[in-house]
Amino acid sequence: MAQWDEQFSKLKQIIEIMKDHNLVEIQIKQGEEELCVKKAQPVQPQITGVPMFGAGMPGVLPGAAAPAAGQGQEAVPQEAKSAEIKSPLVGTFYAQPSPDSEPFVELGSRVEPETVVCIIEAMKVMNEIKAEMSGVIVDVVAANGSAVEYGQVLFKVRPD
Amino acid sequence: MFSRVLIANRGEIALRVIRACHELGIEAVAVYSEADRGAAYLDMADEAICIGPAVPSESYLNIPRIMSAAEVSNVDAIHPGYGFLAENENFAQICRECGIIFIGPPPEAMRLLGDKVEARKLAKKAGVDLVPGSDGVVADEAEGLKIAGKIGYPVMIKAVAGGGGRGMRVAHNDMSFRAGFASARAEAEAAFGEGAVYLEKLIVEPRHVEVQVVADGAGNVLHFYERDCSIQRRHQKMIEESPCPVLSEKTRQELCASAIRIIKHANYVNAATVEFLLDKDKHFYFIEVNTRIQVEHPVSEMVTGWDLIKMQLKVAAGDDLELTQKDIKCRGVAIECRINAEDPANNFSPCPGTITRYIPPGGPGVRVDTHVYQGWTVSPSYDSMLCKLIAYQPTRAEAIATMRRALSEFVIEPIKTTIPASLSILSHNLFVKGKIDTEFVERNF
Numbered sequence: 001m002a003q004w005d006e007q008f009s010k011l012k013q014i015i016e017i018m019k020d021h022n023l024v025e026i027q028i029k030q031g032e033e034e035l036c037v038k039k040a041q042p043v044q045p046q047i048t049g050v051p052m053f054g055a056g057m058p059g060v061l062p063g064a065a066a067p068a069a070g071q072g073q074e075a076v077p078q079e080a081k082s083a084e085i086k087s088p089l090v091g092t093f094y095a096q097p098s099p100d101s102e103p104f105v106e107l108g109s110r111v112e113p114e115t116v117v118c119i120i121e122a123m124k125v126m127n128e129i130k131a132e133m134s135g136v137i138v139d140v141v142a143a144n145g146s147a148v149e150y151g152q153v154l155f156k157v158r159p160d
Numbered sequence: 161m162f163s164r165v166l167i168a169n170r171g172e173i174a175l176r177v178i179r180a181c182h183e184l185g186i187e188a189v190a191v192y193s194e195a196d197r198g199a200a201y202l203d204m205a206d207e208a209i210c211i212g213p214a215v216p217s218e219s220y221l222n223i224p225r226i227m228s229a230a231e232v233s234n235v236d237a238i239h240p241g242y243g244f245l246a247e248n249e250n251f252a253q254i255c256r257e258c259g260i261i262f263i264g265p266p267p268e269a270m271r272l273l274g275d276k277v278e279a280r281k282l283a284k285k286a287g288v289d290l291v292p293g294s295d296g297v298v299a300d301e302a303e304g305l306k307i308a309g310k311i312g313y314p315v316m317i318k319a320v321a322g323g324g325g326r327g328m329r330v331a332h333n334d335m336s337f338r339a340g341f342a343s344a345r346a347e348a349e350a351a352f353g354e355g356a357v358y359l360e361k362l363i364v365e366p367r368h369v370e371v372q373v374v375a376d377g378a379g380n381v382l383h384f385y386e387r388d389c390s391i392q393r394r395h396q397k398m399i400e401e402s403p404c405p406v407l408s409e410k411t412r413q414e415l416c417a418s419a420i421r422i423i424k425h426a427n428y429v430n431a432a433t434v435e436f437l438l439d440k441d442k443h444f445y446f447i448e449v450n451t452r453i454q455v456e457h458p459v460s461e462m463v464t465g466w467d468l469i470k471m472q473l474k475v476a477a478g479d480d481l482e483l484t485q486k487d488i489k490c491r492g493v494a495i496e497c498r499i500n501a502e503d504p505a506n507n508f509s510p511c512p513g514t515i516t517r518y519i520p521p522g523g524p525g526v527r528v529d530t531h532v533y534q535g536w537t538v539s540p541s542y543d544s545m546l547c548k549l550i551a552y553q554p555t556r557a558e559a560i561a562t563m564r565r566a567l568s569e570f571v572i573e574p575i576k577t578t579i580p581a582s583l584s585i586l587s588h589n590l591f592v593k594g595k596i597d598t599e600f601v602e603r604n605f
Contacts, residue, residue, distance in 0.1 A: 020589050020590055090209060090210075090229045091228045091231075091232060092232060122225075122231070123227055123231060123258075147232035147233070149211065150194075150210045150212045150213075150219075150225065151194060
């Protein structure tokens with residue numbers, strides 16, 4: 001019985017070694033005695049195919065085009081007749097150059113690409129925003145003195 | 161306490177900070193890029209401001225846009241999260257100049273500890289062992305060869321301004337040193353704009369063990385014990401746990417005391433993590449300090465029972481830590497798996513796309529930190545981490561069992577995720593025995 005206990009303990013040690021180092025088979029021969037332990041192998045599915053991406057760091061795909069706007073946003077149906085002037089900055093929208101002057105543009109004002117349509121103040125810097133299109137103002141969307149975010153619609157323009 | 165805080169980050173950490181703000185009665189202002197427009201976590205903020213297009217340089221990394229958003233939303237402070245601008249001393253400085261509190265260290269402390277060579281000098285002064293290495297920048301190949309000969313191969317050539325595993329090469333002899341020295345310098349120059357390198361002895365099969373620390377403005381520095389983050393792939397952490405399963409109590413006390421000494425010497429304020437390597441003889445060597453809150457902070461929160469983000473907010477608002485070290489106990493074991501949108505069967509290549517079916521795990525001992533939900537679209541513009549899954553139980557064996565259960569319950573379809581890889585690691589006999597090191601993943605998977 002003692003011999004069996006000893007053998008069993010050795011076998012347990014061998015199995016632990018196999019698990020630790022992911023071995024599939026061990027053969028031990030000592031004189032006349034031979035011990036062979038084999039681990040049952042599940043059928044491995046073959047993984048074929050060339051990786052789609054380079055083997056770089058996980059994370060950002062190099063050179064990926066920016067995806068269409070975010071999370072489940074519906075495509076805004078574009079009115080065939082009006083284009084939008086959107087804010088390129090975060091800041092405060094001012095429709096006129098100074099508190100007591102006339103606004104830069106109004107409903108019906110004609111704009112060219114270089115026409116200054118408003119000021120957006122960011123960090124105490126007054127940024128003049130240009131129309132960057134030719135047409136006529138059909139809607140002043142942003143409220144004077146209000147905070148605007150990047151991409152926010154400031155004006156609607158009927159383009160030429 | 162602050163009335164309003166802006167979070168200069170995105171995704172799960174932005175949500176984490178929103179939650180901490182709300183529990184402290186602080187209004188949270190979120191910023192987002194066009195790629196994150198419509199994200200559900202933004203609705204949880206009190207205000208959300210679009211700051212730019214998807215590309216980080218024009219949104220989450222864009223200091224003028226973030227400061228403008230802070231100005232128009234009238235915040236008292238900015239929490240930078242992790243990554244992005246969290247360790248940008250220029251950003252911390254600009255916040256100070258604009259009269260907005262940066263929730264993190266003062267720029268001087270960030271600069272000092274962010275410079276790896278300076279940090280090593282400081283650690284040495286604080287009486288903490290360093291990995292043997294060059295005592296500063298290596299001027300040229302000839303000097304490098306001499307130092308490498310003195311330290312003994314193998315050596316690691318590392319960029320002074322480096323991070324994320326870049327600008328690093330291993331050399332086993334003079335020949336590979338010459339090649340590695342040149343290419344490490346070139347890569348560092350390209351990636352960080354600074355080609356200077358230093359040398360460190362390469363410790364074979366080390367464990368990565370880091371200590372969580374929080375310091376307040378009155379000079380009190382507390383530790384929240386250590387985390388073992390040895391399960392890494394290409395220097396990216398995959399699994400973290402607390403406590404480190406192989407430390408004796410004596411070594412733990414010395415390790416944590418060393419971390420505190422370094423933080424005190426730097427006059428640091430707010431949260432930081434001090435990183436060490438632990439060799440086979442349980443000797444630890446200082447590596448670097450991360451001057452920010454880290455991804456894996458929940459692991460320390462679970463074992464100590466303290467909310468580290470709320471603590472960051474309180475310290476930044478000028479509250480002194482009312483705790484003493486005696487109040488902070490380490491109970492039980494916490495394990496975290498990062499779940500990324502990557503395909504483990506395909507070299508962990510990123511898998512952007514829309515998640516059409518999402519069922520998170522639950523039940524006792526399970527914490528899920530995520531911004532993701534059914535219908536979320538994973539953008540290719542940002543890192544691929546979807547979620548942090550944390551298991552917490554009284555013993556390590558139970559925490560592993562809970563984590564396995566939680567990973568098996570977790571449904572994220574149809575994109576590929578790292579869930580199968582985490583399960584494989586957690587089933588590996590050596591991981592179960594706690595016999596791991598930083599090369600474990602690359603050796604066995």
